[in-house]
Amino acid sequence: LTHDKSPLQEPLLKDASDLPWTYWPECYSNENTTEPICVFSQQDFASGRGIFIVTSTSNAYKILSKPAFTNPSVLSRVNNHANPPFEQHEFPNGKGRGLIANKTLHRGDQIFASTPLLISHPDAYLLSEKERLALAHRGVATLPPASQSLFWGLLDHFKGDPVDDRINTNAFDISIADEQQHVVLPEIAMLNHDCRPNAAYFWDEATLSHYVHATQTIYPGQEITITYINNERARAARVDNLEYNWGFKCSCSSCSAHPALVAESDARIAQMGELAEALDDWSSESSATPEMAEALISLFEQERLFAGLGTPYKHAAEVYASFGDRWNAVRYARLSAEVNLLDKGFSDVDVLEMRRMARDPELSWSWKKRVGHERPAVGCGHGHGH
Numbered sequence: 001l002t003h004d005k006s007p008l009q010e011p012l013l014k015d016a017s018d019l020p021w022t023y024w025p026e027c028y029s030n031e032n033t034t035e036p037i038c039v040f041s042q043q044d045f046a047s048g049r050g051i052f053i054v055t056s057t058s059n060a061y062k063i064l065s066k067p068a069f070t071n072p073s074v075l076s077r078v079n080n081h082a083n084p085p086f087e088q089h090e091f092p093n094g095k096g097r098g099l100i101a102n103k104t105l106h107r108g109d110q111i112f113a114s115t116p117l118l119i120s121h122p123d124a125y126l127l128s129e130k131e132r133l134a135l136a137h138r139g140v141a142t143l144p145p146a147s148q149s150l151f152w153g154l155l156d157h158f159k160g161d162p163v164d165d166r167i168n169t170n171a172f173d174i175s176i177a178d179e180q181q182h183v184v185l186p187e188i189a190m191l192n193h194d195c196r197p198n199a200a201y202f203w204d205e206a207t208l209s210h211y212v213h214a215t216q217t218i219y220p221g222q223e224i225t226i227t228y229i230n231n232e233r234a235r236a237a238r239v240d241n242l243e244y245n246w247g248f249k250c251s252c253s254s255c256s257a258h259p260a261l262v263a264e265s266d267a268r269i270a271q272m273g274e275l276a277e278a279l280d281d282w283s284s285e286s287s288a289t290p291e292m293a294e295a296l297i298s299l300f301e302q303e304r305l306f307a308g309l310g311t312p313y314k315h316a317a318e319v320y321a322s323f324g325d326r327w328n329a330v331r332y333a334r335l336s337a338e339v340n341l342l343d344k345g346f347s348d349v350d351v352l353e354m355r356r357m358a359r360d361p362e363l364s365w366s367w368k369k370r371v372g373h374e375r376p377a378v379g380c381g382h383g384h385g386h
């Protein structure tokens with residue numbers, strides 16, 4: 001398959017207009033659209049990586065107001081793909097390409113961070129298919145040649161329209177200015193799924209960047225994996241989700257385990273849900289105890305759901321605070337903030353809340369909320385004195 005990677009045969013807008021775009025936006029509208037949907041292109045974005053955006057004019061200008069565009073120095077740790085800590089590897093079992101660590105990575109190590117080649121708003125689906133595809137094809141043709149090569153190197157799983165197919169196989173749902181949109185990032189698109197991944201990613205709205213970090217030690221030769229789905233569900237639900245949305249049969253170790261081990265894992269996951277629900281009960285009848293939070297953390301560890309530990313750590317911080325146990329609240333608040341920084345991002349609300357808790361547990365809303373509630377004795381198992 002060959003694709004035309006030559007620049008568009010039309011003059012660049014640069015220096016010739018006040019518009020912030022490199023080419024004139026091409027637009028379409030119909031009775032369903034409230035505003036025309038256009039393709040906006042900026043070749044200079046992110047030191048020449050370029051980007052195209054398929055959306056309305058008003059939404060495009062909201063994106064344009066983000067620090068990634070207004071203050072490019074915020075991208076100093078982004079798109080640095082020289083000397084990566086991994087190599088590309090071809091897997092034999094239909095999984096295709098993936099990334100293998102070539103040095104030891106520790107929890108918190110940045111694997112890479114990238115800006116997208118494209119941002120597309122779901123409103124593009126209000127257009128006819130012909131018009132929607134015309135915008136996407138023009139968008140790809142307006143990218144700088146190196147970025148066009150990255151785009152054409154992406155997997156095309158469904159074998160339909162070559163541009164649409166690459167977008168559908170590799171797009172991530174993200175939010176910008178409270179609008180759900182799709183982005184395509186060629187680097188993260190090389191990471192395969194594992195229900196027990198060793199890396200986590202988040203979208204950072206200010207830098208319009210996707211960050212990927214190790215969430216546990218990854219040794220040279222190990223595959224670096226992320227999750228495409230919510231893994232805190234039974235195996236059958238995970239397998240169906242991956243087959244339906246991504247079109248592949250999951251071959252990861254927790255999906256291909258012996259049925260007896262799958263049943264054990266499913267039972268642990270069901271119990272995780274029950275414990276989280278009990279810990280979320282802040283009524284006067286609540287039976288929540290710190291021991292429940294400790295059991296919940298242990299179940300996450302037994303399931304190797306390390307990237308998801310931020311939430312059970314938060315439960316632990318809050319339940320210890322609710323019994324007035326300052327230093328256990330601090331310990332778990334710090335752990336929660338650290339894991340959630342990697343999984344939810346630098347300005348996530350839970351990260352900010354746990355940081356406050358770690359400084360001043362006495363000022364948190366949960367402080368001493370459950371003092372006086374029954375807290376069964378630990379150790380001998382028959383609760384003396386009750």
Ligand SMILES: C[S@@+](CC[C@H](N)C(=O)[O-])C[C@H]1O[C@@H](n2cnc3c(N)ncnc32)[C@H](O)[C@@H]1O
Pocket residue numbers: 094095096097098154155157169170188189190191192193194246247248249250251252
């Ligand atoms: C975003 S791409 C990942 C990179 C891809 N392997 C490649 O060669 O470009 C997603 C596709 O990779 C394959 N894949 C990812 N994780 C997999 C897994 N755990 N088991 C089997 N196939 C997987 C599926 O074909 C899926 O649609």
